[in-house]
Amino acid sequence: MTYVILAAVGVVMAGICIAVQAPLNAALARQVGGPVVAAAISFAVGFVILAGAAVATGQGRGFLRVGGAEWWMLMGGVLGAFYVWTIVWSLPRLGALTALCALALGQILAAILLDRTGAFGLPVRDISVPRILAALMVGGGLILSRF
16 A cells, blocks of 8 residues: 555656646757757756666666667657657647646546556556546646636
């Protein structure tokens, strides 16, 4: 139970990081002249931090095993790059609340499908009325965020 609470708190904190990261990267885009450059810089800084952490924790040899990974396992970087660019580009147009509501709706819809199919080794979970209602409620929040 303690690990469940810690995991939930960690994910909430990660959500806070996403909310703060978006305007930071948008400000960087204004400074450097574009969202693609800002996204690239953001990823470069993140890479340096994570590579250093991997080496410091004794996991650096893992970089040598990337050649054995299936191509689709590397798509997280592609998806992350798309996310960072999209949020940097859209935040000034939508505002933080609307952009993050849209982000949450996309995450919930994808999560419902990923859980249902058991994609990438996840345990299969049925699509249920509460899960559909959760998506509808976030969709309603997205609509309300524009008024």
